[in-house]
Amino acid sequence: MKKFTVFLFFSLFVTIIVVLCITNNQQLTINNQQEFVDTVEIRKNAKLLTFIDDDGHTSFVDKLLPIIKEKNISISMAIETSRAGTRNYMDWETIRECHEQGAEVLNHSKYHIYSKAESEKRSKDDIRNEMIESIEDLSSNGYEETSDIWVYPGASAGATVTICSKVMRCGINSSGSVVNDYEFIKMHKYGLKRFPICNHMTNTLEDLKGYINQLNETPGWEIWMMHSIYNEMSEDFLNDFRKAIDYCLENNIRIVSVKEALDFYGVINENKN
Numbered sequence: 001m002k003k004f005t006v007f008l009f010f011s012l013f014v015t016i017i018v019v020l021c022i023t024n025n026q027q028l029t030i031n032n033q034q035e036f037v038d039t040v041e042i043r044k045n046a047k048l049l050t051f052i053d054d055d056g057h058t059s060f061v062d063k064l065l066p067i068i069k070e071k072n073i074s075i076s077m078a079i080e081t082s083r084a085g086t087r088n089y090m091d092w093e094t095i096r097e098c099h100e101q102g103a104e105v106l107n108h109s110k111y112h113i114y115s116k117a118e119s120e121k122r123s124k125d126d127i128r129n130e131m132i133e134s135i136e137d138l139s140s141n142g143y144e145e146t147s148d149i150w151v152y153p154g155a156s157a158g159a160t161v162t163i164c165s166k167v168m169r170c171g172i173n174s175s176g177s178v179v180n181d182y183e184f185i186k187m188h189k190y191g192l193k194r195f196p197i198c199n200h201m202t203n204t205l206e207d208l209k210g211y212i213n214q215l216n217e218t219p220g221w222e223i224w225m226m227h228s229i230y231n232e233m234s235e236d237f238l239n240d241f242r243k244a245i246d247y248c249l250e251n252n253i254r255i256v257s258v259k260e261a262l263d264f265y266g267v268i269n270e271n272k273n
C-alpha cells in the first residue's frame, strides 16, 4: 500500500512536470510566431533612404561632410581604391576622418573601368582579381565590414555582374537605372527605388520631395546615387538637400547606411542568396 502511494505521488509529479513543459513550449511557439509576424510587418512598412556619393573625391569633404555632422546622418562614399590620395581624390587619412564622423565606406572597384565595351574586353580572371584586390585594399585600411558592398563603376552587365554575385555581398548600380540583372533581382525584394542626384542634372527641392513621397506611398528602400564632384551639386542644391533631410525626418523616413539596410532586411530573408 505504501509502495502504491509513493508510486501515485511520483506519477502525479511526473504528470505535472510534463504538462508544465508542454504548456510552456506552446507559449514559446505562439510568442515566436507573433514575433515573426510583427517583424514582417515592421519590415514591410519601413521606409529607408540611403545616400551614396560616387568616386571618393575631395568634394565629399567640402559639400557632404558638413551635412553629415549637422544632421547627424550617414552618407555613404563609394571609393575607387587605387585612386585614393591621387589628385582630387581623398587620401586614406581623410577617408578615415569622414568615416569617424559617420560616412560609410563602400567598394567602387580598384581601377574604375566603367564602360560596357571596356568591361567586355577583359577576362573573367582579370575582373575577379580586381574585385578581390579592391576588397583587400578596403579591408587593410579598416573597412572589412563594408568592403564587399560594391557600387558598380558603370558597367553592370555580363561577366561583371556574374562575378560580383559570387564575390560581393551585394552590387548596386550607380547610375540609378534599373537593369534586369543580378543586383536588381537581388535588390528588388527590398522594393528598391534608385534616383540619380546631381548626375549632370539639376534636382530641385520639389524633385527631392517627389522622390521622398514615392517612399511614403510605397514603403521600402530607396537609394539616391549622388555625385558631389559635379557642379550641379551647388550651394543652392545643398540647401535644398538639407531641407529634404528634414522632410524625411518629419515623414518618419529612416536615413540609413547600406550595411544598416542590408542587415535590417537580411535577417528576415531566409532565402537570402
Ligand SMILES: [Zn+2]
Pocket (backbone or CB within 6 Å): 054, 055, 108, 112, 152, 153, 154, 174
Ligand atoms: Zn564612379
